[in-house]
Amino acid sequence: MSPGTRGHRTPGADLPDHPDRLWRSAEPKRAYDVVIVGGGGHGLATAYYLAKNHGITDVAVLERGWLAGGNMARNTTIIRSNYLWDESAGIYEHALKLWEELEEDLGYPLLFSQRGVLNLAHSLQDVRDSVRRVNANRLNGVDAEWLTPEQVKEVCPIVDISPDVRYPVLGGTYQPRAGIAKHDYVAWGFAKAAADLGVDMIEHCEVTGLDVRDGRVTGVRTTRGPIAARKVALAAAGHSSVVAGYAGVSLPLQSHPLQALVSELLEPVHPTVVMSNAVHVYVSQAHKGELVMGAGIDAANSYRQRGAFHIIERQMAAALELFPVFARAHVLRTWGGVVDVTPDASPVVGLTPVEDLYVNCGWGTGGFKATPGVGWCYAHTVATGEPHPLNAPFSLDRFTTGKLVDEHGAAAVAH
Amino acid sequence: MLLIPCPWCGPRDEAEFHYGGQAHVAYPEDPAALSDEEWARYLFFRDNPKGLFAERWSHTAGCRRWFNAVRDTATNEIHAVYRVGEPRPVTA
Numbered sequence: 001m002s003p004g005t006r007g008h009r010t011p012g013a014d015l016p017d018h019p020d021r022l023w024r025s026a027e028p029k030r031a032y033d034v035v036i037v038g039g040g041g042h043g044l045a046t047a048y049y050l051a052k053n054h055g056i057t058d059v060a061v062l063e064r065g066w067l068a069g070g071n072m073a074r075n076t077t078i079i080r081s082n083y084l085w086d087e088s089a090g091i092y093e094h095a096l097k098l099w100e101e102l103e104e105d106l107g108y109p110l111l112f113s114q115r116g117v118l119n120l121a122h123s124l125q126d127v128r129d130s131v132r133r134v135n136a137n138r139l140n141g142v143d144a145e146w147l148t149p150e151q152v153k154e155v156c157p158i159v160d161i162s163p164d165v166r167y168p169v170l171g172g173t174y175q176p177r178a179g180i181a182k183h184d185y186v187a188w189g190f191a192k193a194a195a196d197l198g199v200d201m202i203e204h205c206e207v208t209g210l211d212v213r214d215g216r217v218t219g220v221r222t223t224r225g226p227i228a229a230r231k232v233a234l235a236a237a238g239h240s241s242v243v244a245g246y247a248g249v250s251l252p253l254q255s256h257p258l259q260a261l262v263s264e265l266l267e268p269v270h271p272t273v274v275m276s277n278a279v280h281v282y283v284s285q286a287h288k289g290e291l292v293m294g295a296g297i298d299a300a301n302s303y304r305q306r307g308a309f310h311i312i313e314r315q316m317a318a319a320l321e322l323f324p325v326f327a328r329a330h331v332l333r334t335w336g337g338v339v340d341v342t343p344d345a346s347p348v349v350g351l352t353p354v355e356d357l358y359v360n361c362g363w364g365t366g367g368f369k370a371t372p373g374v375g376w377c378y379a380h381t382v383a384t385g386e387p388h389p390l391n392a393p394f395s396l397d398r399f400t401t402g403k404l405v406d407e408h409g410a411a412a413v414a415h
Numbered sequence: 416m417l418l419i420p421c422p423w424c425g426p427r428d429e430a431e432f433h434y435g436g437q438a439h440v441a442y443p444e445d446p447a448a449l450s451d452e453e454w455a456r457y458l459f460f461r462d463n464p465k466g467l468f469a470e471r472w473s474h475t476a477g478c479r480r481w482f483n484a485v486r487d488t489a490t491n492e493i494h495a496v497y498r499v500g501e502p503r504p505v506t507a
Contacts, residue, residue, distance in 0.1 A: 303465045399459040
């Protein structure tokens with residue numbers, strides 16, 4: 001600043017410049033090798049691994065809103081791999097191993113915090129199921145322990161373990177390597193890394209149709225014009241049925257609102273993640289200090305990103321039952337996203353009856369934790385035309401063969 | 416929260432109801448004759464439209480009767496309610 005202008009500055013003129021963009025927002029080209037429909041966590045991770053693992057960089061990620069503004073912005077960020085069946089342990093544990101090196105791999109901070117997850121048991125049947133799951137986890141190389149109520153209290157001192165409450169805590173499973181991450185940073189990290197490798201991020205571009213010729217997909221129609229594609233990979237979460245329907249593909253999905261909420265910022269009181277299927281809530285405390293809570297879906301199908309208040313009321317009641325100390329906290333914000341739920345509470349990842357059209361959907365209430373794992377496997381599926389061994393069990397035809405992967409016990413509410 | 420017009424009791428809060436999913440899904444007349452694909456379709460596949468959807472509700476905290484509704488899943492607006500056994504009304 002020259003001495004003559006001192007005292008006569010334009011307000012704001014000395015503010016720093018806009019920081020560098022993490023990725024450039026691209027204009028759609030006329031054709032791509034791979035078009036990914038959906039710019040959420042899964043779509044972005046798939047784009048990244050297509051470029052990094054398979055050298056496929058002529059890729060567009062199409063997002064109807066802004067990147068990672070759907071369920072990726074709305075989830076409760078819980079990461080764990082303590083599922084019951086071998087198939088689930090395979091893909092979720094693969095994801096967790098990737099999470100453990102992801103900050104370094106992407107060169108971007110994710111606030112990944114392995115603070116553990118407790119899944120509480122409140123009835124004798126809960127206890128039996130939980131111990132069985134601990135044993136199954138260990139056989140699959142997934143870290144898991146069964147904790148007594150006193151040990152639960154040691155891990156998380158604010159849990160009420162008194163025996164005279166309506167649903168006493170009879171113990172819990174503990175996965176120490178589980179945790180949380182900052183969902184926005186995860187999306188931005190994948191988007192930046194993928195864009196650096198040449199992937200086009202195309203926002204405000206809604207897919208309105210799929211072109212299918214002789215049983216093979218040839219491109220997409222969008223609000224920004226038609227785009228030809230050698231392969232199309234759907235990653236549209238709650239809107240998967242709508243998008244797949246453009247190609248005449250039916251999916252065994254029902255779309256429901258899933259709500260979550262946060263409290264005001266509080267001092268650190270909650271050192272881990274606590275989930276309870278029986279009293280119906282899951283709670284962690286974000287780095288910034290807000291308590292983050294979620295529960296089950298709203299029962300009725302809907303594509304509205306909001307739900308009914310009685311669902312919130314019940315999950316608050318459940319939270320208070322477990323954590324009496326929360327009685328004086330306040331709800332700061334509630335919101336909803338649209339989740340696509342399958343009959344067996346496991347995802348659908350793989351081929352479709354239409355050639356070169358791939359589907360990744362059905363993650364229901366629990367897709368965030370799988371983000372790097374499914375991106376890795378889905379990219380393999382799209383690149384090679386064959387399912388990766390870890391997502392092969394999650395094929396669409398399992399509903400015909402009957403080989404379901406029933407994860408209602410480890411997933412249902414408690415995703 | 417939805418305000419659902421029960422055909423017998425009138426408009427009541429959603430919390431009084433139990434949801435029953437897609438309406439008008441008939442049990443196959445001869446299940447044993449179905450192919451695996453047809454059986455899978457009956458068992459696991461339901462419509463999931465973004466738009467008008469005919470669905471079942473039970474007024475569990477009221478008259479305890481089942482009925483059908485046509486609701487727009489994009490707006491949650493309920494266009495019609497009708498009794499079990501009646502055909503789906505034509506709605507705009």
